[in-house]
Amino acid sequence: MATVSDDRIVTALARFASAGALAGQTEFERAFTAVVASSGPREDACWRAFYRNSVAELRGGQAAFSPVHRRARSLLVGRSILEVGCCFGLLALQCAQDGYAVTACDICPGALHLLDDAANTLGLPIITRRGDARALPLATDSVDTVTLIHLLEHLDGPDVAVALREALRVARRRVVVAVPFEERPSAHFGHRQQLTDDDLRAWSTDLTGCTATIFTDHGGWLVLDHR
Structure with a gap:
């Protein structure tokens, strides 16, 4: 233990x-x-x-995974954060330790139950919400930054656009996306897509009302800022 x-x-x-x-x-x-x-x-x-x-x-x-979480935390803007597809919520806990107001969302109630207990044990005020990345259970413009860290590779192609639009709807200022670059999708992690820079660029061209920044750091990153 x-x-x-x-x-x-x-x-x-x-x-x-x-x-x-x-x-x-x-x-x-x-x-x-x-x-x-x-x-x-x-x-x-x-x-x-x-x-x-x-x-x-x-x-x-x-x-x-430390470099991915470190980079994600460096890209947060504002004080309120929504982590979409939080799984165990390890990034959410670190953000709460950094002083952000954190909401963590996942489709799996068991993972959220574990996160609730962990946050309570660590004395961190995290709000958990069960929900789907394609239909987030939060109001429009309700948090400053929305993160989708190693989530979109779990979705089929058409669902990615829906999830990105939902994240932009909820975010007042910024959406931070990270994806792995793999030679083939890791089936044991539930990955459905092999992604490259070209995918990030294609996703960004379909979005309106925001600017896109794309770069590589232990995988691919797409940062969307509302104009």
Whole structure:
């Protein structure tokens, strides 16, 4: 339990997936939760250790995903943040530690329940909302920045445009998008698309009323600012 963390488990299970021992997203996620829950005598304590260790590794730069979260946090504007597709909410927790007013949204109620408990344990005032990226349960212009960090590769092509329009609707100032650049989509992570700079440029040309900035840093980034 002293070492259980997102980075350690993902790294280990990805090796099993590459070797064919885990097939697809469902098996990967079941194995992930089983590892966390069995890392100590009490499941609730295991998850709290998972969150404590994972956030510390991400903030300290030890996790493979640290550069992505660091860059995402550097791009936030204003004081209120919505993380769409938050999953366990590890980025949301870091943003709350930085003093932002954070709302975290995900389609999975189990992940939000875990995040609620982690935020309460860490004393961080995060609001969680169950919802779909294609129909966000927030009012227009209700937060300063909306983030979609490693989310859009989970969607089919037509749904990406819908999710981006929804993010722009909710954001007063900025939308921050990050996607992985992979040789082939990682099925165990539930990725549906192999993405490149060309995709980011194509997405941005279909959007009106905003300016787009595209760059590469541990994957691709698309930053949309309202005019």
